[in-house]
Amino acid sequence: MSDTKITPADLEAILKLVESAEHLGDFHLKYGDLELRVSRHAPPAERTAHAEPAPIPLPHAAPPPPRVEDAPPARRMPSADVPTGMATVKAPMVGTFYRASSPGAPPFVDVGDRVQPDTVVCIIEVMKLMNTIHAETAGIVREIRVENSQPVEFGQVLLVIEPE
């Protein structure tokens, strides 16, 4: 019950209603914190997507992602086993993983690269909307667990980073 603020307009409307009820002597309304009495006879209420405001323009038409059946269908997503002491970049949403800003462009990062928390490491595309994903950790990229243009699920480990 959230809308118990009564505005002057509401009050006026209610008084008009009561006024038009010619045979009503006393009117009493209790609603939430509001109590109103009117009488004729008285003496006188992570998603944590790093979505850009506009999609990144692709210089070439992006090819459709390869059909999932081209790869032998995995029953389940790869497990999230992570060596101790390592940080991970996990998918904050379901979508398609891209390593570069467009086909033919160099990947954002490679294994062995040093990254900062605000380094863009990949894109997850959801129905043509591009979401840039950041490292969130300062360190060295040790693993990139997903291939370019593969679909990923929520929470899936994308990169493993050794923190510095």
Add this chain to the structure above:
Amino acid sequence: MAAARPIRRLLIANRGEIALRILRACRELGIETIAACSEADRDSLPVRLADRAVCIGRAPSSQSYLNVEALVGTAVAFGADALHPGYGFLAEKPAFAERCARENVTFVGPTAQMIALMGDKIAAKRSARDAGVPTTPGSEGAVANRDEIVDIAKKIGYPLLLKASAGGGGRGTRIVPRAEDLERLLTEAMAEAQVAFGDPSVYVERYLTNVRHIEVQVLGDGERVIHFGERDCSSQRRNQKLVEEAPSPVLDAKMRARICEAAVALCRRVHYTSAGTVEFILDQESREFYFMEMNTRIQVEHPVTEMITGVDLVKEQLRIASGEPLAIRQQDVRLEGHAIECRINAEDHLSGFAPCPGRVAHFRPPGGPGVRVDSHLEAGYDVPPFYDSLLAKVICWGRDRDEALSRMRRALGEMQVEGVRTTVPFHLELLAHERFRAGDVNTRFVHDVLGF
């Protein structure tokens, strides 16, 4: 009608027992399944049985099963050419069906426009009237003019129901017992509606209390519509169905024909596609029936219809969504015997049906002739607190109502769920009541007679 193409891979955009139901139908039709799941459902039975599982978000529904972008995005990213919304969640949200259509993912259900039409209660009633289907006596729509309401009240008689048109939740709702009470209660209802919704408009309807809830199952392929008889869902608590049965114990063949033909007339008029249910109330005083609303989805209680007709409604939905015309003719539909369904929830009926999430240590489903259990329960299953409390549907069929009833009592007696409280004891009490056994109930029975 949706673009005709065979479905190869389908995204199950729901959870629990209905996800399992959809999976089974897909399996039988050779359709590959992807189960979309929240983090809370990763280890659930339908998710493990699906050909592929994709986690789409955190446990809360808003981040998972109500997340349109995540669900449609999953279908697109993982190459699903169709999506089944199940019931609840987004199943009757036009925007969801619309998004699927835009992304070229076949939505297993009617079109977004059809969902929107039937979701608008005023528009749905208007469609019903246009199709010659009786509707509850009352105002044609919302009325803000006091004098108009007084006129309508004079015509339709008392008791009356006043309901705010701009919102729900009981606010701006008043039951008016007699003409003398109208002025005061109407002023209250309109004032409350003004404060709650900024709009004093109300509907007026005859308030009927001795009613049964009768609903008709239909299938349409855009050109033809057929019905599969009715279900009687009068055992309710707070507008939630508890027990459903088919056929209704109080309809004779003539009445059945009238109600089912009315349902078909409405669906034909709007060229309905996929499965749907047309809901009516049957006023037991006058023996008149009135259209209430139409549900444009597969419903929880669909198994009782399947048990008495032999149809597989979910497979039929999949065929229709693939662009196949209905292969069943109305004259092929036969109602055989009697079926009853009990919805077993993880609730404590002695504590106001308070939900009881927890770990199911042990589960022994009932079995034997005429017993069907639709459930995702297993020993070791953690009932999550984020979603509804439905654990299992137990459906029993018998050659007549007495056999179905005695089978249900037998089945519930042998069913064991250890670790969480369930509504099995409540159902046993309900089924044993002499009025239920006689088929003499209305929608107030559970409250007025059983006291729940």
